[in-house]
Amino acid sequence: MASTPAADPLIxxxxxxxxxxxxxxxxQALKGIDLDIVASDFVAVMGASGSGKSTTMxxxxxxxxxxxGEYLFRGHHIELLDRDQRALLRRKYLGFVFQGFxxxxxxxxxxxxxxxxxxxxxxxxxxxxxAMAALDQVGLKDWWDHTPAELSGGQQQRVxxxxxxxxxxxxxxxxxxTGNLDSERSREIMELLTRLNEESGITVLMVTHEPxxxxxxxxxxxxxxxxxxxxxxxxxxxxxxxxx
Amino acid sequence: xxxxTLVLALRSIRRHLLRSFLTILGIVIGVAAVVTMVTLxxxxxxxxxxxxxxxGTNMLMVRPGQGFGRGGGGPRPADFKPxxxxxxxxxxxxxxxxxxxxxxxVTAIYNGRNWSTTINGTTxxxxxxxxxxxxxxxxxxxxxxxxxxAVCIIGSTVxxxxxxxxxxxxxxxxxxxxxxxxxxxxxxxxxQGFGGDQDDVIIMPIKTVQRRFTGSTDIRMMLVxxxxxxxxxxxxxxxxxxxxxxxxxxxxxxxxxxxxxTKQISDTLTGTTTLLTSIVTAVAGISLVVGGIxxxxxxxxxxxxxxxxxxxxxxxxxxxxxxxxxFLVEAVALSCLGGLIGLVIAQIAVAALAPVMRVDWVFYPGxxxxxxxxxxxxxxxxGYFPARRAAALNPIDALRHE
Ligand SMILES: Nc1ncnc2c1ncn2[C@@H]1O[C@H](COP(=O)(O)OP(=O)(O)OP(=O)(O)O)[C@@H](O)[C@H]1O
Ligand SMILES: [Mg+2]
Numbered sequence: 034m035a036s037t038p039a040a041d042p043l044i045x046x047x048x049x050x051x052x053x054x055x056x057x058x059x060x061q062a063l064k065g066i067d068l069d070i071v072a073s074d075f076v077a078v079m080g081a082s083g084s085g086k087s088t089t090m091x092x093x094x095x096x097x098x099x100x101x102g103e104y105l106f107r108g109h110h111i112e113l114l115d116r117d118q119r120a121l122l123r124r125k126y127l128g129f130v131f132q133g134f135x136x137x138x139x140x141x142x143x144x145x146x147x148x149x150x151x152x153x154x155x156x157x158x159x160x161x162x163x164a165m166a167a168l169d170q171v172g173l174k175d176w177w178d179h180t181p182a183e184l185s186g187g188q189q190q191r192v193x194x195x196x197x198x199x200x201x202x203x204x205x206x207x208x209x210x211t212g213n214l215d216s217e218r219s220r221e222i223m224e225l226l227t228r229l230n231e232e233s234g235i236t237v238l239m240v241t242h243e244p245x246x247x248x249x250x251x252x253x254x255x256x257x258x259x260x261x262x263x264x265x266x267x268x269x270x271x272x273x274x275x276x277x
Numbered sequence: 278x279x280x281x282t283l284v285l286a287l288r289s290i291r292r293h294l295l296r297s298f299l300t301i302l303g304i305v306i307g308v309a310a311v312v313t314m315v316t317l318x319x320x321x322x323x324x325x326x327x328x329x330x331x332x333g334t335n336m337l338m339v340r341p342g343q344g345f346g347r348g349g350g351g352p353r354p355a356d357f358k359p360x361x362x363x364x365x366x367x368x369x370x371x372x373x374x375x376x377x378x379x380x381x382x383v384t385a386i387y388n389g390r391n392w393s394t395t396i397n398g399t400t401x402x403x404x405x406x407x408x409x410x411x412x413x414x415x416x417x418x419x420x421x422x423x424x425x426x427a428v429c430i431i432g433s434t435v436x437x438x439x440x441x442x443x444x445x446x447x448x449x450x451x452x453x454x455x456x457x458x459x460x461x462x463x464x465x466x467x468x469q470g471f472g473g474d475q476d477d478v479i480i481m482p483i484k485t486v487q488r489r490f491t492g493s494t495d496i497r498m499m500l501v502x503x504x505x506x507x508x509x510x511x512x513x514x515x516x517x518x519x520x521x522x523x524x525x526x527x528x529x530x531x532x533x534x535x536x537x538x539t540k541q542i543s544d545t546l547t548g549t550t551t552l553l554t555s556i557v558t559a560v561a562g563i564s565l566v567v568g569g570i571x572x573x574x575x576x577x578x579x580x581x582x583x584x585x586x587x588x589x590x591x592x593x594x595x596x597x598x599x600x601x602x603x604f605l606v607e608a609v610a611l612s613c614l615g616g617l618i619g620l621v622i623a624q625i626a627v628a629a630l631a632p633v634m635r636v637d638w639v640f641y642p643g644x645x646x647x648x649x650x651x652x653x654x655x656x657x658x659x660g661y662f663p664a665r666r667a668a669a670l671n672p673i674d675a676l677r678h679e
Contacts, residue, residue: 091673096673121594121596122594125594129593137586137589139293144288151284151285152594152595
């Protein structure tokens with residue numbers, strides 16, 4: 034083991050592997066990932082297509098489980114949790130933004146943003162207030178009654194971000210959030226993520242292919258062939274994620 | 278939790294109105310068909326039974342000849358004689374009364390109005406062997422019967438056509454060449470059922486008919502009332518042997534008369550309508566199942582969309598159970614709504630069809646309940662199981678589902 038980080042990491046992966054399929058068709062997407070992420074960091078994950086970025090994000094987001102290895106979130110072993118426990122963990126601590134937005138169709142922006150609060154069992158009035166506040170944060174307060182079909186790509190992604198942050202999660206995971214957007218819209222999204230990271234202290238993990246977008250992050254993790262190739266923490270000295 | 282689920286389910290229904298409508302449609306048609314068919318089937322059975330009861334259930338109809346569709350060649354078997362009637366009434370155990378019948382057609386005339394009808398000559402026993410009460414007036418006296426007086430009891434159709442709204446009792450009209458006094462008016466039997474309008478009849482003492490109309494003492498038919506305490510087969514057997522003897526039928530020869538048991542007819546008809554009801558019910562049941570398959574189709578068609586939706590819900594932290602509960606509530610709500618609409622349509626259809634089919638409008642709670650319960654079950658099965666498969670997926674796979 035290398036030197037201990039200054040703060041306890043929020044997230045630690047230890048020797049994480051992921052094998053898709055079984056037998057002859059088995060494919061090892063991750064070959065032993067070690068990664069520490071401290072709270073309030075803004076991490077960009079880069080790497081060639083197929084290098085295992087999304088696989089890692091899904092594991093970090095408790096959407097999937099590692100085949101082997103340990104995943105510690107706030108010191109808890111996530112790899113030991115069952116489906117429902119992971120769902121509750123997602124509900125409580127994690128927010129997701131996907132490349133394809135993944136909003137419910139024919140559903141207003143407000144109702145989309147409300148959804149996580151519904152599952153949390155928040156009362157109606159609170160749901161509304163918090164969802165409106167989240168929409169306000171992403172600058173879409175006036176668009177609350179629009180359905181995804183009535184919003185531009187950039188606006189849809191901002192609704193998705195509002196939905197991800199409405200529960201005030203610890204971590205915001207974004208897999209290529211700007212992948213479907215032009216550069217102007219992409220910049221807006223990155224500025225929004227930066228603001229959320231700085232103002233609310235949300236830890237942001239983001240996959241991107243574009244160096245321009247990665248430049249907004251404090252830490253850049255490079256993947257290659259199912260392994261972490263390098264970590265560049267130069268944008269945020271003193272908060273280095275450790276490589277083991 | 279339940280409140281949340283309800284909110285989610287109702288939102289989902291509202292958002293997919295067309296899909297919801299199509300889902301409901303199958304159930305609506307199925308339930309409406311089943312309930313309408315079964316209700317009308319039962320109502321028809323009830324109507325037939327009522328009709329049969331009006332014939333009298335403990336009654337044998339005895340006629341010369343070998344019965345329907347037989348007795349092709351050869352001389353026509355002789356009619357019965359008044360002595361035969363006497364003999365049957367007195368010698369066969371279990372016989373309560375025997376009403377002879379002699380019929381003829383006639384044109385009745387009253388106050389310038391003409392009406393062609395049938396005269397049925399019989400005795401007061403006619404009113405003993407079958408239930409046909411008088412609306413007003415009286416039946417014949419023994420003296421009238423013995424003397425062959427020209428008195429008569431008329432059916433409601435004759436009354437309407439001859440007397441319109443006048444009270445016919447005590448009036449005199451012409452039946453053919455005979456002047457005839459009305460002493461009684463029969464209640465209306467209704468024209469539905471077997472062999473035309475039963476109310477289109479004039480009943481007179483048989484002697485009157487024989488002497489003044491037919492000119493012979495032949496009797497075309499006997500209505501034999503039997504005591505319910507006796508075995509009908511037994512009564513028929515002794516009746517048969519008595520008549521064979523009197524009509525000199527040789528051993529080994531077929532009867533030259535036939536006996537109809539109204540109870541037998543009643544059983545046959547009831548059996549037939551019950552069978553018809555079950556067939557119709559089966560057909561309607563099939564339409565309910567087809568409706569269910571329609572629902573399943575729609576659910577399966579929307580499964581891509583739904584699987585992604587489930588993926589989204591799971592990703593933002595819904596537990597599989599919660600997602601499933603939503604789909605369950607949605608399916609139950611839709612099929613219950615469909616079931617209710619179906620029930621309402623069925624009542625309307627029955628109310629509209631009952632008069633056309635000349636049956637009474639009846640509400641059978643049982644079939645309504647069963648159809649409703651089945652519709653709910655179909656909704657649950659077909660709405661829930663596709664969702665269950667989707668909810669078992671990994672959220673990532675569900676999100677990626679194409
Ligand atoms: N569900 C799956 N079943 C089988 N193989 C998979 C599955 N998901 C990913 N893989 C494989 O695992 C490898 C890593 O995939 P992953 O999606 O993590 O790559 P990525 O780095 O996100 O690539 P991209 O930049 O194209 O999104 C790829 O070779 C991919 O084909
Ligand atoms: Mg990817």
